[in-house]
Structures are given as structure tokens and as C-alpha cells.
Amino acid sequence: MLLLVLAAAVLVPLVHGRWGGGVWPDALTADLSGPLGSVTDWIVSNRDSHPLFLYFFGHISNAVVLSVRGVYLVLLALGWAGVTVLAAAVAWRVAGIRLALTAAASFLACGLLGMWVPTMQTLALMVVAVLASVVLGLLLGLAAGLSDRVFRILRPVLDTMQVLPAFAYLLPVVLVFGIGVPGAVLATVVYAAPPMARLTALGLRGADGGVMEAVTSLGATGRQRLLTARLPLARKELLLGLNQTIMMALSMAVIASVIGAGGLGDRVYQALSSVDVGAALAAGIPIVLLAVVLDRTTEAAGRRIGAEPTGPALLRGWRGWGLAALVTAAVALVGRLTDGRVWPDDATVAIAGPVNTAKDWMVDHLYTGVPVVGGTADLASHFTSGVLNPLRSGLTSLPWWSVLLVVAALAWTIGTWRTAATAVLAMAAIGVLGVWEPSMDTLSQVIAAVAVTLVLGFAIAIGAARSARLEKLLRPVLDVFQTMPQFVYLIPVVALFGVGRAPAAAAAVVYALPAVVRITTQGLRGVDPA
DSSP states (O other), rough: HHHHHHHHHHHHHHHHHOOOSOOOOOOGOOOOHHHHHHHHHHHHHHHTTTTTIIIIIHHHHHHHHHHHHHHHHHHHHHHHHHHHHHHHHHHHHHHOOOHHHHHHHHHHHHHHHHHHHHHHHHHHHHHHHHHHHHHHHHHHHHHHHHHHHHHHHHHHHHHHHHHHHHHHOOOOOOHHOOHHHHHHHHHHHHHHHHHHHHHHHHHHHTTOOHHHHHHHHOOHHHHHHHIIIIIIOOOOOOHHHHHHHHHHHHHHHHHTTTTOOOHHHHHHHHHHHHHHHHHHHHHHHHHHHHHHHHHHHHHHHHTTTOOOOOGGGGGGGGHHHHHHHHHHHHHHHHHHHHHSOOOOOOGOOOOOOHHHHHHHHHHHHHHBBTTTTTTTTHHHHHHHHIIIHHHHHHHHHSHHHHHHHHHHHHHHHOOOOHHHHHHHHHHHHHHHOOOOOHHHHHHHHHHHHHHHHHHHHHHHHHHHHHHHHHHHHHHHHHHHHHHHHHHHHHHHHHHHHOOSHHHHHHHHHHHHHHHHHHHHHHHHHHOOOO
């Protein structure tokens, strides 16, 4: 920190004399549109002829298409009854009858909403994307968990993969793989693999030192230590990584539909293009139901690690799995013989009309004219004028070099000089790219949204940590907030708060609140009572 103070004392007068304004100077910007445009033109010109595309990316694309098609055909062959029974059987084997009933009800609800075929399309794509993400995440996590150097190299890469907005890498994926399933799957893998890699590395690096020392003293080789000690000790982290990878993959369903993923995401995207909130919700609910079932199943599998087996002895182990497979096959066969593989059209429920009516009522009665508070439009206006505008004015009026100094000081206080250097370089890159002022505008919205999220999240989490009943009631609500496609609740937010920065901050709060509540609640419950 002393070095930072000395450097500031020398550099601040010099920089202020040369560039005293608050705006990033044009002399320190670089136009990358030309080089990036040249790369784009080269890819477009050589995509159908260059060996790199024909014999590498082309084979990857074909493998993805065949994999997704194969999984989809299997799901169609099982039929709606077979898939429902399979989901219930897996949930029963992992967590018991209650989760089995939840899984069965969730898949039946997908059919009742008239979304069975899109649900199977999304499920097929998610199966392939999650498997690829898990394999990639495991390989990266193994390398990072066993090597400090690899860990330091991979950490900023994983940060970039996880923080970079999904739309930012959709274009490169489309340029290389084109519109369709391959691009959608690979974009999902880029987004969903980092949690698996991080948690795998965390589990391997956090292995019990005493156990590892004992295994080493017995003469185990490096491979034996990995297979018999490190990986078994990291099973909970691995399952948590699988859980988070599934959640991240499902959250990409709508965004991936922009480049031809199809399925539920495409239905949501089409509905929102015509501002049909009801139709979008009808397609968004199955995404939430899939996320809830998969979340509960993987979480239950994690809790069972190391626990004593329960249930009848004849249904434990492979016998139980064999019975589940037998029942699934029998139900699928009956459905095939009775031509009942496709969900019947006359067994659906239309919710689009009532949902749109409810949305219109909320807009008519809550937007303006509410006693005392005035309405959501007034709340948005006050929040913009009282919070967002002052924040934006303050950040944009600050000299750019003072922002870099503040970032360096905060980063050095929290971390090390390397952290400070990385943060300063990242902020400087924003200026060099010529987007300093829009970035300060975005930063003001992020700061406001984070502050509101933390206040609400801490308050809710304290109550949930003190009341098991409240936590149980909140859990499905948080699941909906975390897994419902952002575009689905963005339109009601815009309808209630208008167009502007306030609804953007409100949508960000809705999206980020579940993570704060969950992690804070878990941390408070984990405090040693002594």
C-alpha cells in the first residue's frame, strides 16, 4: 500500500496536468474494429474450405448434432409416460418417494402446458451440453487442483468465461459453427463449464492433509492417490459442481435459442418477440420445473454420500436401479404398443390468456394512482433521480485516473499487489476500448443493484436462518427467480416500472437475490453455536 501511495504522489500531478478531464482521452484509445473485422471476413471466406473448419470444427459440429439427435430419439422412443416414470424412478432411488412424486408431477405439468415436445428438445440439448461441460470442467479442475501454476493460469480464464455476457460470445460461436444446435451447445458449454472446474479444483485442493499423508506413507503412486483419496474426498464438491453446471446450462436455454437451439427457449423467445407474457410463461415454467427436479435430485445425491443405506434390503444398490430400469422399459413398451408416445393434444391447459389478463390488471392498477406511494412508475422515477443519476454523475465526473487509483487501492486492500495490477489493467482496457463513459453508467447501475440486493438478501437470509419454516417456503420462490429465463420476467418489470435504468436494476436484483439469500442462510446456519 505504501508503494501505491508513493506512486500516486508522483503520477497524479503529472497525469492531471496532461489529462485533467474526467473523460478518458481519445489519444489513449485503440480502434479494434478493423482487425476484428478482418478476422471475421477471413472466417466467413474460409469456413467452407479451410482444413481447420473441415476436419476439426466440422467434426465437432457433426458429433454434437448426432449426440443431441440420439438423445432426442431415445426420449421420443420412451414416450411421455416412459420419460415421466424414468424421472420419478431416478428421484425415488436418490431421495425417496416425495421427490419421485415431485418429479412425476413436474413432467406431467410440462405436458399439460402443451410443451412436451419442446421440453424433450431442450432436455436432449441440455443432456449433451451438461455432459460436455462436466467432462471439460473435470479436466480443467483436475489440472488446476493438482498444479498451482495451472490454477493461477486458469483462474482468469474461468473468470472471463463466467462473467462475459453470453451475447458477447454468441457471435464468435455462430461465425465458427453457424446457426443451429452445435453453436447453441458449445455456447452453453462455455457458460456452464466454469462452476464444475472451480469446484473440482476446490475439492482436490481441499483434501484432508492427514488422509493424503497416510496414503502417501503406504507407497501409493500419484495416480493411486488421485483415484483412491483425492477424488473420493472431493465427491461433495463434484456433485455441487454438477448441480451448478445444470443450473447454468438451463439458464442459457433462452439465450441459446437466439442462435437456433430450438425447444423451450425458442418458444419463450417467439412469445416475447410479440410481447405475449402468457405464452412466454407457459414455456418458461417447464424450464423452472426441470431445474427444480434436477437441483433437488443432485442435492439429495450429495447428502447421501457417506450415509447409511435406507429402505428395504432387496431394493438397495443395483437391485433398486434394475427395478427402476425394468419398470421404465415396461411403461415405455406399453406406450409404444398403444401409440401413446406423444402427449395428447386434448389433455392440455392454456394459461396464456389468464396470465396476460393478470399482467394487464397489474399495469392498470399498480403503475400509477396507488395511494401514498403513487405507483411503480413513481418509485422508478424516484429511484432514478435519487440514486442512479447521482451515482452516474459522480462516476462520470471523476477523473479517469482517480477511478484507477480507487480501484487499485480497493483491490490491494482486499488482495495483493497482483490483484491491484489486474484490476487496474482491466479498468484501463475499458478506456482503451473507447467505452469508458458507458461503462461508468453501467457501473452506477451495478452498484445500486448490488446495494439493494445485499440489503434485501441479508434481511431475508437472517429470517430464513432463524426459521426453518420460512426457509422451506422461500426455497421454491428462490428456485423460480434463479431459473426462470430472465427475458420472461423482464417484460413484467418493464411494464410495471417503464423503460429505463430503474427496471434494469430491478431485474438485476431479482436475478441476483437468490444467490445472496441462499449463501447467507447457509453461512448463518453453519456458525458454531459454541
